[in-house]
Amino acid sequence: MMHNTPRTFVGTVVFRLADPPSAEVGEPIERHVGALPGVSSCDFDEAAGLLVVTADAPVERADVLALLDHLGCRTTR
Amino acid sequence: MTVLRTRGVESEAPLPFAALHRLLRPVLDRLDDIAAPQAEALRAAFGEEAGGAGGAGDRHLVYLATLNLLSEVGSDHPVLGIVDDAHWLDDASAAALLFVARRLEGEPVALIFAIREDERGAFDAPDLTTLTLGGVNAATAAELIADQAADLAANQAAAPIAASVLAELVDVTDGNPLGLLELSGALTPAQLAGEQRLPARLPLTERVERAFLDRYRKLDSSAQTVLLVAAADDSGDPATVARAAAALGAPEQAFDGAEESGLLGVSEEGIVLRHPLVRSAIYGAATSSRRRQAHRALADALSGTVHEDRRAWHLAASVDGPDPDVVTALDETAERASRRGGHEAAAAAWTRAAELTLDSHARAQRLLAAAAANLAAGRHLDTELLARAALVDADDPLLRADLLQLQGQVEWNTRSLDDGYRIVCQAATTAAPHDPARARILAMLAAALASFGARSADAPDPATIVEAPAPDAAPDQVVAGHLLDGFTAVIRDDWAAAATALRRAWDTPLPPSTPPLLHANLAIATMHLGDDERAIRLHDRQLQHARDAGAINMIEHALTRGVVFRIATGAWSEAASAAQEALLMDRNLGLHELAAFPLAELAVIAALRGDPSAPQHLHDLDAELEQRPAHGATLGLVRGLHHWAAARQLDVTPATALHHLQQIDLPVARWLTALDRIETAVRADRPDLARTWLDELTSFAEGTDMAWAWATVHHARAVVGDGDAEENFTKALEWHAQSPRLPARARTQLALGEHLRRHRRRTDARVPLREALDTFESLGAGFWADRARQELRASGETARRGANLVASDLTPQESQIAALVRGGLSNKDVAARLYISPRTVDFHLRNVYTKLGITSRTELAALAHDPT
Numbered sequence: 001m002m003h004n005t006p007r008t009f010v011g012t013v014v015f016r017l018a019d020p021p022s023a024e025v026g027e028p029i030e031r032h033v034g035a036l037p038g039v040s041s042c043d044f045d046e047a048a049g050l051l052v053v054t055a056d057a058p059v060e061r062a063d064v065l066a067l068l069d070h071l072g073c074r075t076t077r
Numbered sequence: 078m079t080v081l082r083t084r085g086v087e088s089e090a091p092l093p094f095a096a097l098h099r100l101l102r103p104v105l106d107r108l109d110d111i112a113a114p115q116a117e118a119l120r121a122a123f124g125e126e127a128g129g130a131g132g133a134g135d136r137h138l139v140y141l142a143t144l145n146l147l148s149e150v151g152s153d154h155p156v157l158g159i160v161d162d163a164h165w166l167d168d169a170s171a172a173a174l175l176f177v178a179r180r181l182e183g184e185p186v187a188l189i190f191a192i193r194e195d196e197r198g199a200f201d202a203p204d205l206t207t208l209t210l211g212g213v214n215a216a217t218a219a220e221l222i223a224d225q226a227a228d229l230a231a232n233q234a235a236a237p238i239a240a241s242v243l244a245e246l247v248d249v250t251d252g253n254p255l256g257l258l259e260l261s262g263a264l265t266p267a268q269l270a271g272e273q274r275l276p277a278r279l280p281l282t283e284r285v286e287r288a289f290l291d292r293y294r295k296l297d298s299s300a301q302t303v304l305l306v307a308a309a310d311d312s313g314d315p316a317t318v319a320r321a322a323a324a325l326g327a328p329e330q331a332f333d334g335a336e337e338s339g340l341l342g343v344s345e346e347g348i349v350l351r352h353p354l355v356r357s358a359i360y361g362a363a364t365s366s367r368r369r370q371a372h373r374a375l376a377d378a379l380s381g382t383v384h385e386d387r388r389a390w391h392l393a394a395s396v397d398g399p400d401p402d403v404v405t406a407l408d409e410t411a412e413r414a415s416r417r418g419g420h421e422a423a424a425a426a427w428t429r430a431a432e433l434t435l436d437s438h439a440r441a442q443r444l445l446a447a448a449a450a451n452l453a454a455g456r457h458l459d460t461e462l463l464a465r466a467a468l469v470d471a472d473d474p475l476l477r478a479d480l481l482q483l484q485g486q487v488e489w490n491t492r493s494l495d496d497g498y499r500i501v502c503q504a505a506t507t508a509a510p511h512d513p514a515r516a517r518i519l520a521m522l523a524a525a526l527a528s529f530g531a532r533s534a535d536a537p538d539p540a541t542i543v544e545a546p547a548p549d550a551a552p553d554q555v556v557a558g559h560l561l562d563g564f565t566a567v568i569r570d571d572w573a574a575a576a577t578a579l580r581r582a583w584d585t586p587l588p589p590s591t592p593p594l595l596h597a598n599l600a601i602a603t604m605h606l607g608d609d610e611r612a613i614r615l616h617d618r619q620l621q622h623a624r625d626a627g628a629i630n631m632i633e634h635a636l637t638r639g640v641v642f643r644i645a646t647g648a649w650s651e652a653a654s655a656a657q658e659a660l661l662m663d664r665n666l667g668l669h670e671l672a673a674f675p676l677a678e679l680a681v682i683a684a685l686r687g688d689p690s691a692p693q694h695l696h697d698l699d700a701e702l703e704q705r706p707a708h709g710a711t712l713g714l715v716r717g718l719h720h721w722a723a724a725r726q727l728d729v730t731p732a733t734a735l736h737h738l739q740q741i742d743l744p745v746a747r748w749l750t751a752l753d754r755i756e757t758a759v760r761a762d763r764p765d766l767a768r769t770w771l772d773e774l775t776s777f778a779e780g781t782d783m784a785w786a787w788a789t790v791h792h793a794r795a796v797v798g799d800g801d802a803e804e805n806f807t808k809a810l811e812w813h814a815q816s817p818r819l820p821a822r823a824r825t826q827l828a829l830g831e832h833l834r835r836h837r838r839r840t841d842a843r844v845p846l847r848e849a850l851d852t853f854e855s856l857g858a859g860f861w862a863d864r865a866r867q868e869l870r871a872s873g874e875t876a877r878r879g880a881n882l883v884a885s886d887l888t889p890q891e892s893q894i895a896a897l898v899r900g901g902l903s904n905k906d907v908a909a910r911l912y913i914s915p916r917t918v919d920f921h922l923r924n925v926y927t928k929l930g931i932t933s934r935t936e937l938a939a940l941a942h943d944p945t
Contacts, residue, residue, distance in 0.1 A: 060365070062365075
């Protein structure tokens with residue numbers, strides 16, 4: 001699959017953030033990702049460097065990644 | 078020379094071993110020349126045969142098959158394998174090819190991987206020799222551009238190129254030939270002549286993509302459709318692409334337009350895009366709904382063909398939300414991949430299926446399957462991410478227990494034994510109200526971890542999690558109950574209860590269907606009592622099953638655990654050989670996190686023998702622990718063995734030795750080292766400590782009634798001056814007669830001989846001293862044999878000269894191979910055992926012959942000792 005192959009999801013997906021951002025950055029990440037249509041909750045686990053995104057309606061994975069990229073966070077595979 | 082080719086394809090669905098299949102396809106007719114289980118594993122991996130019983134599901138057999146097949150083909154003509162775009166290889170192919178690349182020693186086989194610098198991918202091989210390709214210089218660049226211009230002269234006027242433009246083109250492309258051609262091809266004659274400004278600077282990849290895209294946009298819409306479908310396709314099959322493009326309204330003639338643009342070609346190999354960047358440019362420029370349409374059309378075009386896995390992945394890319402049919406197709410793909418040993422591919426398909434599943438319970442079940450497949454592939458981090466995601470959804474307690482068990486396993490394998498233990502306790506507690514049988518197995522597992530040193534303030538006592546099984550419960554439940562009792566008694570230092578419970582567990586007959594987890598814990602439990610004979614029997618059986626199934630982790634586990642007991646019984650050659658095999662396996666297969674345990678065992682064996690190599694072995698262990706600190710389930714054992722080996726170096730003072738021995742806290746390791754600890758405490762003038770440790774050992778002997786323990790107690794009583802020494806030694810020898818621990822027996826014989834000789838009973842002394850000398854010589858314990866010989870001389874006997882041991886400076890791999898060949902194994906069998914090819918075995922064996930000054934296997938077999 002290409003990195004931009006369409007990939008919608010429901011349920012929970014955990015993203016591992018490279019160079020985990022600090023807690024101050026965590027709040028805007030949760031706010032912005034949490035505001036994506038379909039996303040029902042978004043929790044940033046600072047200690048583990050993980051972003052836990054739960055969707056109750058389909059969300060495009062690329063939209064989450066683009067938003068994180070915009071906020072200056074890289075994810076690792 | 079035989080040249081084999083493959084390449085990674087960015088759009089390729091996670092099909093396991095797809096790229097490897099393309100590489101080996103021309104030589105698959107030679108599969109019958111390699112060992113049958115390997116050939117079968119490779120056929121199963123390529124989907125040509127159902128992964129049957131045996132080791133077909135084990136990926137390491139696939140790796141070994143690849144190595145040996147290339148080696149066989151190389152025996153006719155040298156083989157060159159070319160792997161282009163290695164950064165886009167499917168994970169399974171990348172792992173197999175890296176495995177091969179790392180063991181091409183002595184093979185007429187070479188592999189070349191091409192990787193794009195700016196592409197992050199699964200292909201991570203900093204250890205391979207790297208050649209960084211520089212660009213061409215300005216003169217060559219000018220020639221290349223002129224050649225291309227001449228080729229295109231029919232439809233484009235050849236323009237002269239200004240020196241400043243040429244310099245800039247070389248500069249921005251770093252002399253990359255493709256970049257030069259594509260950029261110069263995209264410039265207008267005025268830009269080339271330097272009369273107009275060049276476009277704004279962009280990174281090279283983006284510039285080239287833009288150049289391709291400019292060409293694409295000039296085409297009519299049906300040619301564009303053909304190109305988009307070809308970009309989304311990963312089969313290269315013209316018929317499939319044509320059918321899919323037709324479904325999207327592109328007539329057959331649209332191919333002509335696409336071909337004329339030069340972006341796509343049709344050859345014998347099928348549809349080939351001009352360059353991978355054509356694919357990323359065209360695909361990236363399409364809207365997501367266009368991409369979905371293309372994938373849907375491709376899925377429909379593949380319907381009813383053998384390409385079910387490709388179809389499933391195209392379907393998955395074609396939907397914009399949950400879809401039960403797509404999920405079913407992905408489930409089937411995952412199951413097929415799993416049967417072929419493609420664990421990464423199975424994990425990917427189950428993960429994708431979960432993302433498209435609306436029902437939260439079903440979703441969590443798929444994530445559990447994906448996490449388990451990742452664990453089988455050794456991908457611990459991914460296992461954890463998926464288990465964590467699944468736990469958000471999973472309400473069902475038994476499903477949660479399964480997920481927690483996986484999480485715990487990752488934790489105790491890779492990080493903290495204590496946290497792993499806490500999580501397994503949580504799993505058991507979660508399952509307990511709903512499925513006591515399941516909870517009992519989990520509680521038993523938790524207790525086993527605790528008996529090897531795991532502790533957590535947040536965890537309940539595993540013994541309180543679930544009630545004892547009913548007397549008429551199934552045998553596996555009865556055994557789990559006894560094991561649980563036994564392990565928890567070990568934690569309380571209640572040795573009588575531990576011995577009773579563990580013996581009941583061992584004595585309960587089990588049906589063949591008993592889960593491996595229970596067998597593994599029955600075997601490991603023998604360590605607590607030092608029940609060597611049972612331990613060796615159970616671990617050897619486990620090893621046999623593991624070898625039959627080609628189950629790598631289990632082979633390693635059984636080998637290293639078996640070594641501990643062989644250290645105790647004095648089967649030191651076998652122990653060293655098994656530890657060496659485990660170590661080579663860890664290194665050859667990249668399981669470096671497991672290497673400390675066999676290294677510690679080798680260090681102890683060398684130290685117990687008083688071998689001149691003992692300091693080197695200890696140094697190797699120190700270096701390993703510095704790089705990767707001991708962790709996980711073997712932490713306590715590795716620490717114990719490490720301190721034991723350090724204390725038994727020839728040049729350490731009693732105080733230093735005692736300092737090491739005092740740090741051994743795991744009971745298993747305390748019993749193994751009991752006599753050394755008590756003797757050293759006395760020599761270091763710490764009779765109080767010697768007394769405490771003797772009391773501890775006495776209560777163990779009283780509780781368990783193990784013969785070796787009583788023998789050690791009596792020997793130690795003589796050492797601390799408790800009662801009559803001769804009487805104590807004699808009693809110790811009576812117990813030794815019932816124990817398989819030969820080194821301990823010989824030490825008591827030596828101590829008795831020394832005692833008698835000091836009391837001027839020289840004739841009486843000779844009997845035990847001769848017995849001790851015989852044993853030490855047969856164990857290859859040079860230091861101890863020397864001591865016995867000195868005592869014998871002092872007792873007036875002209876001692877025999879020791880057997881002549883010649884160190885021959887073999888590398889570990891060479892001495893391992895020599896030992897296995899001496900054991901009667903063929904080169905092929907040695908190769909399979911050590912995960913190398915028969916040719917590499919031959920290569921090392923020839924070195925062994927040279928170093929030992931011999932010329933044949935017969936001479937090697939006739940040597941008195943394993944060469945080292």
